[in-house]
Amino acid sequence: MxxxxxxxxxxxxxxxxxxxxxxxxxxxxxxxxxxxxxxxxxxxxxxxxxxxxxxxxxxxxxxxxxxxxxxxxxxxxGEEDDIEKLVSKLEDKVRSLAEGSCMDAIILPLHGSLPPEMQVRVFNPPPPNCRRFIVATNIAETSLTVDGVVYVIDSGYVKQRQYNPATGMYSLDVVQISK
Incomplete structure (x- = not known):
């Protein structure tokens, strides 16, 4: 401080x-x-x-x-954000589960500002008896195939750059996805 x-x-x-x-x-x-x-x-x-x-x-x-x-x-x-917060919350939740209540889990972020060497980790298969959670922005929406994905949970929201004519400025707003 x-x-x-x-x-x-x-x-x-x-x-x-x-x-x-x-x-x-x-x-x-x-x-x-x-x-x-x-x-x-x-x-x-x-x-x-x-x-x-x-x-x-x-x-x-x-x-x-x-x-x-x-x-x-x-x-x-720019990394703090929403993705990193969710990864942290998921990691805390997995750590708080009772031993043996579920298999091990690896939680991986995937967003545009992540360094390439960190992005490629999502393509590696998880260790045996380990579930892989990938928390991604819409970077994973197109031109990207991650083998082994079984479920996709979509929030229905996206951060989108929008122009506000009243202020004459652009802002990054969270909006509902159109489709």
Whole structure:
């Protein structure tokens, strides 16, 4: 966590957010509003059941803030996401099962920002007596055949880049799949 002025107010900010449906925080440039508030809310658990969005009026600022937060959290920019969260939840669930209640499982992510050497792991057959779970974006939708797949579970949603004429900006939105 960075040592920025806003950090000293974390407890008060979180208390205020819990007690109010809308909170406006004002602080000087460089105080940590953009990079620290989202992390405070994440640590408090707000991202367990929803998302925390940080808006920036300029693309350069938005990219800069994203890089800074990813660096501070120790994750690769753009990987934290939804796929990694689901992989983590599945791994926790498999670990929590009673011994002998099911066979071993290997859980593999598959998305476009994953390095190629990690992507090819989904094509390797699982070890004996081991079930393979592949958590994928729509990268696996076309031109890709993974041998041994028995079931496909589709959420019915996709992240899609969309233009908003009101703001004049593009955004990556989760929308229902059309077919």
């Amino acid at each position: 960075a040592n920025l002025p806003i950090v000293q107010f974390e407890k008060k900010i979180l208390e205020t957010v819990e007690q109010n449906p809308v909170v406006v925080i004002i602080g000087e440039t460089g105080s940590g509003k953009s990079t620290q508030l989202s992390q405070m809310l994440h640590r408090k658990g707000y991202t367990d059941s929803g998302i925390v969005a940080v808006t920036q009026p300029r693309r350069v600022a938005a990219v800069s803030v994203s890089r800074r937060v990813a660096q501070e959290l120790g994750v690769k920019l």
